[in-house]
Amino acid sequence: MYLTQGLHRAVQQTPDAIATIYRDRHRTFTEIAGRVARLAGALRDHGVRDGDRVAMLSLNSDRYHEYLLAVPWANGVINPVNVRWSPAEIAYSLRDSGSRTLLVDDTFADTVPAVRAECPELTTVIHAGDGGTPEGMLPYEDLVTGSEPIEDARRGGNELAGLFYTGGTTGHPKGVMLSHSNLMVSAFGLAASGYLSAGEVRLLHAAPMFHLADLAFWNAATARGGTHVIVPAFKPVEVMEAIAEHEVTETLLVPVMIQILIDHPDIAEHDLSSLRAVMYGASPIPQAVLERAMKALPNASFTQAYGMTELSPVATLLSPDDHKVTELLRAAGRAAPHSEVRIVDTNDEEVPHGTVGEIVVRGGHVMQGYWNRPEETAAALRGGWMHTGDGGYLDDAGYLYVVDRIKDMIVTGGENVYSAEVENALATHPAVAACAVIGVPDPDWGERVHAVVVRQPGHEVTAGELREHVKTLIAGYKAPRTAEFVDALPVSGTGKILKRELRKRYWTGADRQVQ
Incomplete structure (x- = not known):
């Protein structure tokens, strides 16, 4: 199995069908295959x-697809x-991965x-934009039109397909090594679930394409010969216009995007x-937001995917039928067709149902490992199990x-x-439009729940009113003993709330981050 497999199949079966739509550029599978070759x-040259x-x-963009x-x-x-990183963080990932x-x-050309300056090993920069090519860079379109096509290496199987750096929420990011088989197993398991749309596929890329959640959807759609409708980034009006104009059939959104939309x-x-x-994941979604979304998009089925980069990334799926059962809306689903899931204690012993422990996962989608980090x-x-760090x-x-x-407990x-x-x-x-809950030091309780x-x-609402509201539910x-009100929560490039940023003001100077 290999990432380019779906393109070859589409060229054989539907060569003149539209493969990508980006702004005013529509390209067929035959055109894409020629440009890719x-x-x-050019890369080899x-x-x-x-x-x-x-x-x-x-x-x-369509060039990202290529x-x-x-x-x-x-x-x-x-x-x-990751497009949200600073130049220093970008340079670190390039040095660490040996990307030249x-x-x-x-x-991002200006960065x-x-x-x-921080990564002298970087020898070749290709400008994949629509504006003028900056000095010291190679123009993408000139390379595509002026280079000789080569045969597909058909790099696949257990060979390394990609290095996907974790978000860096703690310490330096780690490069997750995923093989072609890892990625294809996850994509085929996603497709085999039956939860994606049937018939002609038109997938909207609104989540960032650098992130593995969107790439898994990209991979599944490519394998099925679907059309990729692409917007540069998530903007609610642009997303709605793209869905309407191009008759989009499915999309992947993170919860914060669903709420904004x-x-x-x-x-x-x-x-x-x-x-x-609609598939969603990457972070938990409040049940109230999910229920509003299902009412706002009545023709769409909803599927939740739980996983992580190290799992290529899908581990469990909450099906569209599960979403009809109120009691299940807080679940993350059941093991996907390609995945095995269990809960273990600190000794890696499986615990009884209903007992909280660490989620561990096994299957052909589990990463090869962390780049140059054998101990981790x-x-x-x-x-033989991927230990997720999730409870x-x-x-x-x-x-x-x-x-x-x-x-975070x-x-x-x-x-x-x-x-x-x-x-x-x-x-x-x-x-409440959005919220995050953290533990902060407390002289009496060790830690107190803070919202x-x-x-x-x-x-308008006060901290006391929120506390009393929560006490009626759990x-x-x-219930939060204290609360603060902000204009926005800090989020990563994939929409995850950066709780470490919220904790900083409370834990700075402490010799440990729990009490």
């Missing part, structure tokens, strides 16, 4: 050798770069001098009826409930509190 030839890492720093295919075609390894070639679009005042003015399937690889993959439990029917990152007065449960309760209050809240426009000791 020539771009791969400019020094890319077997197994070399090739990075890309760009917003979503990059994902051309690099393995040239027998290289993709290294998508970088593709960059107009948005290249700073990156090059369904709360947009102009949503009723756009025809979103073509949308048949051994720790994560001990016993959760399974019920008697095999549904997984994710209660928190284990390290709050211990207050000797009781364990999982912030996800508190956040779900807070989110049901009409004045950081973004209010809905035009609504145990009183879990």
Whole structure:
């Protein structure tokens, strides 16, 4: 199995069908295959050798789609770069991965001098934008039109397909090594679930294409010969216009995107009826937001995917039928067709159903390891299971409930509190637009439950009112004892709330981050 397999199949079966739609550019599968073969030839001409890492720093585009295919075609390894990183962080990932070639679009071309200053190993920069090519870079379109096409290396199987750096929420980012088989197993398992839209596929890329959640969807759609409709980044009006104009059938969104979309005042003015399937994941979604989304998009089925980069990334799926059962809306689903899931204690012994422990996963989608980090690889993959670092439990029917990152557990007065449960309760209050719950030092309780809240426009609420509201839904000791109100929560490039940023002001100077 290999990433370019779906392109070859589509060229054989539907050569004149539309493969990509980006702004006013519509390209067929035959056109894409030709461009990919020539771009791969250009990469080889400019020094890319077997197994070399090739990075890309760009917003979503049809050229990103071509990059994902051309690099393995040239027998290289993709290294998508997080667009939210600073130049120093970008340079670190390039040095760590040994990437000597970088593709960059107009948005990030200005960062290249700073990156090059910290990464002298970077020898080739290709400008994959629509504006003028900056000095010291190679023009993408000239390379595509002026290079000789080469045969697909058909790099696949257990060979390395990509290095995908974790978000860096703690310490330096780690390069997750995923093979072609890892990625294809996850994609085929996703397709085999039956939860994606049937018939002609038109997939909208609104989530960032550098992130593995979107790449998994990209991979599944490519394997099915689907059309990729691409917008540069998530903007609610642009997303709604793309769905209506191009009759998009499915999309992947992270929860914060879903909330912004369904709360947009102009949503009723756009025809979103073509949308048949919405997949979401990457972070928990408040139940109240999910219920509003299902009402706002009645023609679409909803599927939740739980996983992580190290799992290529899908581990469990909450099906569209599961979404019809209110009691299951807080579950993360059951093991996907390609995945095995269990819950273990600190001794890696499986625990009974209903008992909170660490979620561990096994299957052909589990990473090869962390790039140049053998000790961390051994720790994560001990016993043949990927140890996720997430806390959760399974019920008697095999549904997984994710209660928190284990390290985010709050211990207050000797009781364990999982912030996800508190956040779900807070989110049901009409004045709460978004929230995050953290533990902060407390002289009496060790740690106290603290809420950081973004209010809905035009609504007022006090910390005391929120506490009393939460106490009507969950145990009183879990309710936030204190709260602060902010205009926005800090988020990563993939929409995950950066709780470490919220904790800083409370834990700076402490010799440990728990009490």
